[in-house]
Structure formats: C-alpha cells, structure tokens
Amino acid sequence: MGRNVKSRIESESQKNNLSLIIIILLALQVILSGVVLLRIVNLEKLIGGTEASEPVPxxxxxxxxxxxxxxxxxxxxxxxxxxxxxxxxxxxxxxxxxxxxxxxxxxxxxxxxxxxxxxxxxxxxxxxxxxxxxxxxxxxxxxxxxxxxxxxxxxxxxxxxxxxxxxxxxxxxxxxxxxxxxxxxxxxxxxxxxxxxxxxxxxxxxxxxxxxxxxxxxxxxxxxxxxx
Known part of the structure; x- marks a missing residue:
C-alpha cells in the first residue's frame, strides 16, 4: 500500500511538472509574440515617420x-x-x-x-x-x-x-x-x-x-x- 501511495505521489508530481513546463512554454510564446509585435509596430512607425517627414532646407x-x-x-x-x-x-x-x-x-x-x-x-x-x-x-x-x-x-x-x-x-x-x-x-x-x-x-x-x-x-x- 505504501508503494501505491508513493507511485501516486510520483505520478502527481510528474503531472505538476508537465503542467509547469506547459505554462512556461505558453508564457515564453506570449512574450516572444509580444516582442515580435512590438518590433513590427516600431518598424511601421519608423517607415511611416520617414514617409511623413519633411525635407530639411x-x-x-x-x-x-x-x-x-x-x-x-x-x-x-x-x-x-x-x-x-x-x-x-x-x-x-x-x-x-x-x-x-x-x-x-x-x-x-x-x-x-x-x-x-x-x-x-x-x-x-x-x-x-x-x-x-x-x-x-x-x-x-x-x-x-x-x-x-x-x-x-x-x-x-x-x-x-x-x-x-x-x-x-x-x-x-x-x-x-x-x-x-x-x-x-x-x-x-x-x-x-x-x-x-x-x-x-x-x-x-x-x-x-x-x-x-x-x-x-x-x-x-x-x-x-x-x-x-
């Protein structure tokens, strides 16, 4: 019986670790997506600013x-x-x-x-x-x-x-x-x-x-x- 309890604990621990890994991966994906989006926005601003800027006399x-x-x-x-x-x-x-x-x-x-x-x-x-x-x-x-x-x-x-x-x-x-x-x-x-x-x-x-x-x-x- 003690062995079964130990197995259940190990199984639960593995599930928790897997869930944690999934959460970390999802968080990394969100962060990376945000970085890419920010770079795109900044690039658009840069391009837009270049087009709109007036030539300096x-x-x-x-x-x-x-x-x-x-x-x-x-x-x-x-x-x-x-x-x-x-x-x-x-x-x-x-x-x-x-x-x-x-x-x-x-x-x-x-x-x-x-x-x-x-x-x-x-x-x-x-x-x-x-x-x-x-x-x-x-x-x-x-x-x-x-x-x-x-x-x-x-x-x-x-x-x-x-x-x-x-x-x-x-x-x-x-x-x-x-x-x-x-x-x-x-x-x-x-x-x-x-x-x-x-x-x-x-x-x-x-x-x-x-x-x-x-x-x-x-x-x-x-x-x-x-x-x-």
Missing part, C-alpha cells in the same frame, strides 16, 4: 540677387530668390504664394526673380524672360512678369507684343529690345548661377540662402519665423 553658400528685378526694401531681413520659368505652371503658383506671404509680412521680405528658362520643354520661356526685362526698361517689369504668369497658354512673340501694348509700353523701344535680344546675356548669367547653386528644375526657391524644396509654404514660413 539646406543652406547654399553664396546665393545672391545678381543684377535682377526685386520687390521689397533692400534692407528687408528676408530675401526670397526664385529661379523661375515663365512657362512653368508650378512657377506661377510659387509666384502667387510668395506674393501672399509678402502681404502677411509687409516690409519684411525682398522678392527677387532670377530667370531659369527650360528651353528644352518650354520653347517660349526664354523670349518671355526677354520680354519681361524689356518691359523693365520702361518701369513695368513686375507688371509684365505677372501678366506672363497669368497667360502661360500662349507666350508667342505676337502675344508678347500684345501684352506690351496692353501695358502701354512704347512699342518701338520694346520691339527693338526684344528682337535684338538685348538682355540675353543677363538671362544666361542667371542660368549659369542657378546651375552653380544646384538648381536643376523650376521653381527653385532660396530663403536667406536656404534651399526650399518646391513652393513649400510651411518651410518658407518656418525660415521667416526663425529670422524674425
């Missing part, structure tokens, strides 16, 4: 106005330099954005246009840049500048002349300026300068030397706030 040494038209006071603490193409629809949007920001920060911003006509895809952009500078001879650069961006669907020579008439420019002077390509060298200087600054598309905007990725309103405003 990069400072480019030596970005200057050059000999180019500008709006706003020379002593303004903020200088926005835009390399633009008059046939580029995104440039038209960028121009509108910059004008709006200038209204939000009156007398705090100087806006400089630099020409970067992409002749390979915008065949009329170079002539449009010439037309704007020819209008500038008669004190109406920015009027022509905005008119060109507002009428991008047709920037032929005929339309450029028509726009000059609308602005009441002296037409003989304007036509002579345009046909002789008087300001061609200034545009070529802008193109070369843009390439040196890393410009490879339009619009490319620099705010106090910081290269903003596209017409990014938030990035522009953040730089302005940091300065002011």
């Amino acid at each position: 990069v400072y480019v040494e030596g970005v200057s106005e050059g000999d180019n038209p500008a709006l706003g006071p020379e002593e303004a603490p903020i200088t926005i330099i835009a390399f633009s193409d008059f046939q580029c629809p995104y440039c038209a949007s960028a121009n509108q954005l910059i004008k709006e920001i200038m209204q939000e920060y009156p007398n705090q911003i100087r806006y400089v246009h630099r020409d970067f006509p992409l002749k390979e895809i915008h065949p009329d952009a170079f002539n449009a840049a010439l037309a704007a500078r020819c209008a500038g001879e008669q004190g109406q650069y920015w009027e022509m500048h905005d008119a060109l961006f507002s009428n991008q669907e047709d920037l032929s020579i005929e339309k450029l002349n028509k726009q000059a008439e609308i602005l009441n420019l002296e037409m003989d002077q304007f036509n002579n300026c345009l046909t002789t390509r008087k300001y061609e060298n200034k545009i070529l200087i802008d193109l070369q300068a843009g390439k040196e600054y890393g410009v490879n598309g339009t619009p490319t905007i620099f705010v106090n030397g910081y290269h903003v990725n596209g017409a990014d309103r938030e990035a522009i405003i953040n730089i302005i706030k940091d300065v002011l």
Whole structure:
C-alpha cells in the first residue's frame, strides 16, 4: 500500500511538472509574440515617420540677387530668390504664394526673380524672360512678369507684343529690345548661377540662402519665423 501511495505521489508530481513546463512554454510564446509585435509596430512607425517627414532646407553658400528685378526694401531681413520659368505652371503658383506671404509680412521680405528658362520643354520661356526685362526698361517689369504668369497658354512673340501694348509700353523701344535680344546675356548669367547653386528644375526657391524644396509654404514660413 505504501508503494501505491508513493507511485501516486510520483505520478502527481510528474503531472505538476508537465503542467509547469506547459505554462512556461505558453508564457515564453506570449512574450516572444509580444516582442515580435512590438518590433513590427516600431518598424511601421519608423517607415511611416520617414514617409511623413519633411525635407530639411539646406543652406547654399553664396546665393545672391545678381543684377535682377526685386520687390521689397533692400534692407528687408528676408530675401526670397526664385529661379523661375515663365512657362512653368508650378512657377506661377510659387509666384502667387510668395506674393501672399509678402502681404502677411509687409516690409519684411525682398522678392527677387532670377530667370531659369527650360528651353528644352518650354520653347517660349526664354523670349518671355526677354520680354519681361524689356518691359523693365520702361518701369513695368513686375507688371509684365505677372501678366506672363497669368497667360502661360500662349507666350508667342505676337502675344508678347500684345501684352506690351496692353501695358502701354512704347512699342518701338520694346520691339527693338526684344528682337535684338538685348538682355540675353543677363538671362544666361542667371542660368549659369542657378546651375552653380544646384538648381536643376523650376521653381527653385532660396530663403536667406536656404534651399526650399518646391513652393513649400510651411518651410518658407518656418525660415521667416526663425529670422524674425
């Protein structure tokens, strides 16, 4: 009888040990599952954060106005330099954005246009840049500048002349300026300068030397706030 009791005790002990082992294995499985899940969640957050993160504006040494038209006071603490193409629809949007920001920060911003006509895809952009500078001879650069961006669907020579008439420019002077390509060298200087600054598309905007990725309103405003 004593032997039977001993056998039962040993059997119960084995069952208890087996149950304990099973519990431990289940606990380990739960822990491992939790670790794997945590890693997956962290990876998703990392990937999601990478996709959502905004590119940080990069400072480019030596970005200057050059000999180019500008709006706003020379002593303004903020200088926005835009390399633009008059046939580029995104440039038209960028121009509108910059004008709006200038209204939000009156007398705090100087806006400089630099020409970067992409002749390979915008065949009329170079002539449009010439037309704007020819209008500038008669004190109406920015009027022509905005008119060109507002009428991008047709920037032929005929339309450029028509726009000059609308602005009441002296037409003989304007036509002579345009046909002789008087300001061609200034545009070529802008193109070369843009390439040196890393410009490879339009619009490319620099705010106090910081290269903003596209017409990014938030990035522009953040730089302005940091300065002011």
